[in-house]
Amino acid sequence: MGVATRINKSVAESRVNTINVNGKSILTPCYFPSVSSCTTMYSTRDLTKLLCQHSKPLLTSAYDLYAESTDGASLDIQEGNLSSNILLLDSGRYESSWYKDTSWTFERYRDVVQQTPCDFYTSFDVFPGDVQDNFEQETINQIRQSFDFQRDNICIPILHLTTDDTLFSTLDVITKDGFQFVALPERELGDTILERCIKMCQIRQFLDSKNSNVLIHVLGCGHPVSLLYYIFAGADTFDSLDWQKVVFDSSDLSFRDYSHLLLAKCPCCYCRNDALPYVHKVYLHNLLFIKQFLNDIILSIRNDTFETFLKRYITPPILTG
Numbered sequence: 001m002g003v004a005t006r007i008n009k010s011v012a013e014s015r016v017n018t019i020n021v022n023g024k025s026i027l028t029p030c031y032f033p034s035v036s037s038c039t040t041m042y043s044t045r046d047l048t049k050l051l052c053q054h055s056k057p058l059l060t061s062a063y064d065l066y067a068e069s070t071d072g073a074s075l076d077i078q079e080g081n082l083s084s085n086i087l088l089l090d091s092g093r094y095e096s097s098w099y100k101d102t103s104w105t106f107e108r109y110r111d112v113v114q115q116t117p118c119d120f121y122t123s124f125d126v127f128p129g130d131v132q133d134n135f136e137q138e139t140i141n142q143i144r145q146s147f148d149f150q151r152d153n154i155c156i157p158i159l160h161l162t163t164d165d166t167l168f169s170t171l172d173v174i175t176k177d178g179f180q181f182v183a184l185p186e187r188e189l190g191d192t193i194l195e196r197c198i199k200m201c202q203i204r205q206f207l208d209s210k211n212s213n214v215l216i217h218v219l220g221c222g223h224p225v226s227l228l229y230y231i232f233a234g235a236d237t238f239d240s241l242d243w244q245k246v247v248f249d250s251s252d253l254s255f256r257d258y259s260h261l262l263l264a265k266c267p268c269c270y271c272r273n274d275a276l277p278y279v280h281k282v283y284l285h286n287l288l289f290i291k292q293f294l295n296d297i298i299l300s301i302r303n304d305t306f307e308t309f310l311k312r313y314i315t316p317p318i319l320t321g
């Protein structure tokens, strides 16, 4: 199939949803700041506690909770008001791959999910290199096993992309099984932002054709411009580690170097607070920016002005109509 060079505005799929879980709710599109031992000097528990006070929702890794655990893997729900926050527990395969730790098994992941008061948890994902053949069936098996052991909270199946046939066939099974969510790694959607955006449109339209309101989560995506593209194409939620690694610049939605907060000339309350350690300034500035940015997006979708909002930052040829 040839790659289209343009996305006609008539296919715009941007939408606002309310997710209700465990008596709590969040509006989408939304962003889960991720906590991972691969990128932070803090313990997962300490950073999660800090995040709790400044972001709702948030994501943490089952692997890190297990690795840092001395008394079982549970995360204390009283800490940092986690009980009133919304927590997505990731499978931990990112961290176990990073550390080349082959001892991270489905059973250990299952134990952590069952002991942790999360609202969402991802399936224990299967990488294409993990299986010799029938990747699709093995993916579906793992998703169903992940769903089976925890029915109170929402299981988000992770799909790794190989061929289109495998992707859409697996999505078909997921919709028939009644899943409410699916997660896809951003980098596997294509090489360029245009390819990725077109793939996202195809996935959204496929799910809609099944009369399914399945929410789409994009794993590892935090660039504000990318968020705009994927929301335009029908994605709903995102997570990434970027909020710890760079400075978000609201003037042009760019990423600046971690050390460049002063150069962004931001007037927010955290940037003006000289009592804060620099690292906290960066974190809190980024979290505030992304929260306000997504609020503005939700408002513009509801007011039917999202396209105008988009065009402040995105220029043709990618958006034409």
Ligand SMILES: [Zn+2]
Pocket (backbone or CB within 6 Å): 266, 267, 268, 269, 270, 271, 285
């Ligand atoms: Zn700021």
